[in-house]
Amino acid sequence: MKIEIRNGRLIDxxxxxxxxxxxxxxxxxxxxxxxxPAGWNANRTIDAAGLVVGxxxxxxxxxxxxxxxxxxxxxxxxxxxAVAGGVTSLACPPDTDPPLDEPGLVEMLKHRARSLNKxxxxxxxxxxxxxxxEALTEMGELAEAGCVAFSHAxxxxxxxxLLYRAMQYAATFGYRVWLRPQDAHIGKxxxxxxxxxxxxxxxxxxxxxxxxxxxxxxxxxxxxTGVRVHLCRxxxxxxxxxxxxAKKDGLAVTCDVAAHHLHxxxxxxxxxxxxxxxxxxxxxxxDRAALCAGLADGxxxxxxxxxTPVDDDGKQVPFGESEPGATGxxxxxxxxxxxxxxxxxxxxxxxxxxxAQPAAILGLDAGHLAVGQAADxxxxxxxxxxVVEPQALRSQGKNTPFLGLEVPGRVRYTxxxxxxxxxx
Amino acid sequence: MRxxxxxxxxxxxHLLTLEGLPADVIRQILxxxxxxxxxxxxxxxxxxxxxxxxxxxxxxxxxxxxxxxxEIAAKRLSADVINLNIGASSTSKGETLLDTVDNLxxxxxxxxxxxxxxxxxxxxxxxxxxxxxxxxVHVVNAGDGRHAHPTQGLLDLFTIRHYxxxxxxxxxxxxxxxxxxxxxxxxxxxxxTVGTPEVRAIGPQTLLxxxxxxxxxxxxxxxxxxxxxxxxxxxxxxxxxxxxGALLPSxxxxxxxYGLTPDKLAMAKPDAIVMHPGPMNRxxxxxxAVADGERSVILPQVTFxxxxxxxxxxxxxxx
Amino acid sequence: xxxxxxEQTLAALxxxxxxxxxxxxxxxxxxxxxxxVAERLAQMIPGEHPxxxxxxxxxxxxxxxxxxxxxxxxxxxxxxxDGATIVLVDDVLYTGRSVRAAINELFxxxxxxxxxxxxxxxxxxxxxxxxxxxxxxxLAVARELSVVLSRxxxxxxxxxxxxxxxxxxxxxxxA
Numbered sequence: 001m002k003i004e005i006r007n008g009r010l011i012d013x014x015x016x017x018x019x020x021x022x023x024x025x026x027x028x029x030x031x032x033x034x035x036x037p038a039g040w041n042a043n044r045t046i047d048a049a050g051l052v053v054g055x056x057x058x059x060x061x062x063x064x065x066x067x068x069x070x071x072x073x074x075x076x077x078x079x080x081x082a083v084a085g086g087v088t089s090l091a092c093p094p095d096t097d098p099p100l101d102e103p104g105l106v107e108m109l110k111h112r113a114r115s116l117n118k119x120x121x122x123x124x125x126x127x128x129x130x131x132x133x134e135a136l137t138e139m140g141e142l143a144e145a146g147c148v149a150f151s152h153a154x155x156x157x158x159x160x161x162l163l164y165r166a167m168q169y170a171a172t173f174g175y176r177v178w179l180r181p182q183d184a185h186i187g188k189x190x191x192x193x194x195x196x197x198x199x200x201x202x203x204x205x206x207x208x209x210x211x212x213x214x215x216x217x218x219x220x221x222x223x224x225t226g227v228r229v230h231l232c233r234x235x236x237x238x239x240x241x242x243x244x245x246a247k248k249d250g251l252a253v254t255c256d257v258a259a260h261h262l263h264x265x266x267x268x269x270x271x272x273x274x275x276x277x278x279x280x281x282x283x284x285x286x287d288r289a290a291l292c293a294g295l296a297d298g299x300x301x302x303x304x305x306x307x308t309p310v311d312d313d314g315k316q317v318p319f320g321e322s323e324p325g326a327t328g329x330x331x332x333x334x335x336x337x338x339x340x341x342x343x344x345x346x347x348x349x350x351x352x353x354x355x356a357q358p359a360a361i362l363g364l365d366a367g368h369l370a371v372g373q374a375a376d377x378x379x380x381x382x383x384x385x386x387v388v389e390p391q392a393l394r395s396q397g398k399n400t401p402f403l404g405l406e407v408p409g410r411v412r413y414t415x416x417x418x419x420x421x422x423x424x
Numbered sequence: 425m426r427x428x429x430x431x432x433x434x435x436x437x438h439l440l441t442l443e444g445l446p447a448d449v450i451r452q453i454l455x456x457x458x459x460x461x462x463x464x465x466x467x468x469x470x471x472x473x474x475x476x477x478x479x480x481x482x483x484x485x486x487x488x489x490x491x492x493x494x495e496i497a498a499k500r501l502s503a504d505v506i507n508l509n510i511g512a513s514s515t516s517k518g519e520t521l522l523d524t525v526d527n528l529x530x531x532x533x534x535x536x537x538x539x540x541x542x543x544x545x546x547x548x549x550x551x552x553x554x555x556x557x558x559x560x561v562h563v564v565n566a567g568d569g570r571h572a573h574p575t576q577g578l579l580d581l582f583t584i585r586h587y588x589x590x591x592x593x594x595x596x597x598x599x600x601x602x603x604x605x606x607x608x609x610x611x612x613x614x615x616x617t618v619g620t621p622e623v624r625a626i627g628p629q630t631l632l633x634x635x636x637x638x639x640x641x642x643x644x645x646x647x648x649x650x651x652x653x654x655x656x657x658x659x660x661x662x663x664x665x666x667x668x669g670a671l672l673p674s675x676x677x678x679x680x681x682y683g684l685t686p687d688k689l690a691m692a693k694p695d696a697i698v699m700h701p702g703p704m705n706r707x708x709x710x711x712x713a714v715a716d717g718e719r720s721v722i723l724p725q726v727t728f729x730x731x732x733x734x735x736x737x738x739x740x741x742x743x
Numbered sequence: 744x745x746x747x748x749x750e751q752t753l754a755a756l757x758x759x760x761x762x763x764x765x766x767x768x769x770x771x772x773x774x775x776x777x778x779x780v781a782e783r784l785a786q787m788i789p790g791e792h793p794x795x796x797x798x799x800x801x802x803x804x805x806x807x808x809x810x811x812x813x814x815x816x817x818x819x820x821x822x823x824x825d826g827a828t829i830v831l832v833d834d835v836l837y838t839g840r841s842v843r844a845a846i847n848e849l850f851x852x853x854x855x856x857x858x859x860x861x862x863x864x865x866x867x868x869x870x871x872x873x874x875x876x877x878x879x880x881x882l883a884v885a886r887e888l889s890v891v892l893s894r895x896x897x898x899x900x901x902x903x904x905x906x907x908x909x910x911x912x913x914x915x916x917x918a
């Protein structure tokens with residue numbers, strides 16, 4: 001199908017493109033930019049005047065809840081949510097039920113996702129069998145089945161010997177290891193940041209040191225093994241400082257932040273609002289400021305949604321019993337735009353953090369719009385504001401701390417491999 | 425953020441925590457408790473205020489003491505009292521906390537007295553009732569996790585006011601496991617709200633929450649230093665689990681540093697009073713000589729507790 | 744409508760009671776106006792008349808509409824109620840509901856032999872079958888007004904009227 005996207009503000013952060021131009025899509029690929037190819041005859045024309053035309057968003061962490069948690073969400077609903085949010089590629093963590101520790105499960109997931117013809121799904125494999133932290137998984141088999149990296153999701157990895165071996169093994173074959181820095185013991189059972197709010201509300205607390213201790217361990221082991229490690233969901237100011245120092249030292253480490261942590265802090269828990277029960281916990285204002293600045297100066301490489309649909313049964317319970325997590329696929333773009341406005345970051349640089357940068361971490365040739373590239377495109381109105389309401393979300397997860405709030409950035413069209421998979 | 429405990433006219437409609445309560449609401453509760461202490465001394469200890477009202481004691485955590493005092497208080501107000509001892513296992517049967525509440529409201533509950541192991545459970549219930557338009561049903565927090573025990577805080581304030589008159593001249597010390605104590609948190613909020621100039625917390629670092637200073641509390645690790653010049657000493661109960669959680673090596677070591685003995689008591693003012701929310705662990709946090717001594721007001725605290733709870737139930741039911 | 748002078752009305756009430764009340768009648772004043780009147784009567788009427796005070800807040804019939812008032816005073820009856828002759832004293836008798844509440848409360852202290860009612864002013868408008876045994880003055884007062892007794896710094900009593908809100912006039916004011 002030949003699609004002509006006219007007069008939009010074409011932004012391709014990777015190639016430094018930011019100008020009004022028409023994008024020509026044919027046979028699932030970018031056919032031309034600016035001038036129509038010879039003999040062009042569009043089947044469909046999209047008037048993108050006033051809109052931004054950019055690469056489809058790439059979300060490094062979105063829980064699709066299959067297999068195992070279909071009562072919370074299904075692939076169908078969450079893929080709808082993804083493309084409604086302009087996300088054309090996403091990586092899903094291995095903490096499904098059963099965890100993604102066997103090639104068969106990975107293949108099934110990829111197959112299911114492919115048949116839906118929506119966003120591209122890149123499964124992240126489990127680092128240890130069952131995510132139990134005892135034995136390594138067959139990373140070779142899993143990589144062959146399609147795993148782009150290996151992680152331990154949110155499960156504690158107490159055995160530093162195992163962690164060391166896993167990193168050595170991964171380094172041997174060039175596999176990527178994604179780890180969320182959290183000590184297995186300190187702050188165990190904690191549900192909120194160890195600060196004034198947790199003290200006042202009497203909530204079991206997770207000190208910042210739970211993150212920094214684990215970060216120090218991982219950085220030290222990364223230095224020794226030479227593995228490509230990506231740190232997931234930074235939450236502390238001290239953690240950002242450690243990453244800055246490690247990068248300055250020349251270590252090949254990267255990291256990300258979840259979109260929610262750029263905007264919220266522990267005070268937002270208010271009177272025990274379980275929508276603000278997240279992992280890692282929302283920390284103090286100083287931490288939030290450091291995360292925002294870290295993402296702006298490149299210490300933090302990218303933003304992800306950490307999309308986690310949770311049903312009412314998981315949230316309409318006392319805070320300490322509630323399931324952590326927030327829905328996020330449809331908020332990745334708005335929350336990134338909001339962050340950029342606050343930090344005075346230009347739109348192309350902001351978009352880089354949800355397109356080119358995640359692509360680089362995934363090791364994919366994606367997140368950009370060069371001629372010949374698969375046409376994964378997100379067309380959005382940066383000036384349109386909308387109110388976050390359950391009816392406005394396509395995800396089955398309506399659990400968000402932003403309920404009732406107005407956010408900027410409305411996706412109008414999403415294309416995956418040259419097909420329009422979403423229009424609004 | 426609107427205070428979920430107050431209605432549109434600023435009247436107390438739920439009692440969830442002392443934090444954020446206006447000082448005059450706290451004073452009204454303390455003042456209203458006074459006539460209720462007289463009622464306790466009559467032959468007929470009942471008044472008809474809550475006649476025909478159904479008060480449900482919703483206890484998800486066992487507590488015979490607190491439940492009994494609430495039951496006595498409600499019955500002395502002529503209310504019908506129904507006790508529900510729902511162990512933590514009830515929710516594992518599939519019925520959520522809010523489902524249980526909805527069912528009981530359908531049975532014409534007028535008030536819930538709630539004790540729960542999770543901080544925030546009473547807030548969740550009150551928010552649910554407010555959101556679903558059931559403004560005539562009230563929630564009184566009988567203790568939630570580590571967060572709050574507002575009626576205990578109020579009866580402690582009542583006791584202090586009874587013996588010491590004016591909060592604005594006092595130095596009050598709270599000793600022991602503040603980290604896990606809802607009693608301590610409520611008392612701290614109560615004391616700072618009514619203008620107590622110096623509130624102290626005394627304990628080892630393992631048992632004091634990180635951000636205590638932010639609540640307006642002066643922290644001491646040395647008990648003798650901390651007791652100097654105190655008018656009121658509140659001893660907290662030390663639970664045996666604390667020894668298993670590597671927070672303390674032993675009860676003996678705790679008693680050595682933080683147990684209230686006559687010689688440590690001598691560091692405080694000569695007319696200082698000694699309080700304890702109960703039940704006491706003699707020889708762990710408090711020496712029997714002090715617990716039974718003339719400065720101890722531990723038994724009067726219990727009597728005042730019924731009057732204070734009668735005041736709370738009456739005020740909340742009338743709004 | 745002119746209100747009578749409170750001090751003169753008090754004298755008239757004491758006149759009616761002198762010689763009629765029992766020698767050992769106990770005076771129980773309903774806070775706050777009734778309490779002031781009871782104290783004055785005890786000085787003006789010969790005999791042994793210990794004074795008690797009663798706050799009817801816990802016995803009112805309008806609790807569920809109005810809640811508890813901000814200041815509830817302590818009922819103090821420094822004598823035996825069982826077998827006693829009690830004169831309940833109030834400043835203004837209107838609907839009779841306060842008196843009903845006071846009688847119920849007294850019975851929770853014991854069983855009196857007899858209860859009489861002395862009021863400074865009876866303004867009619869009864870909603871319950873209650874009558875004053877002794878009244879200082881009888882008045883007709885419009886529904887929109889409430890009759891209020893106050894006490895000056897010198898102890899002198901003063902009667903005045905206050906406008907009552909329209910909806911309050913339609914409801915029972917509870918006195």
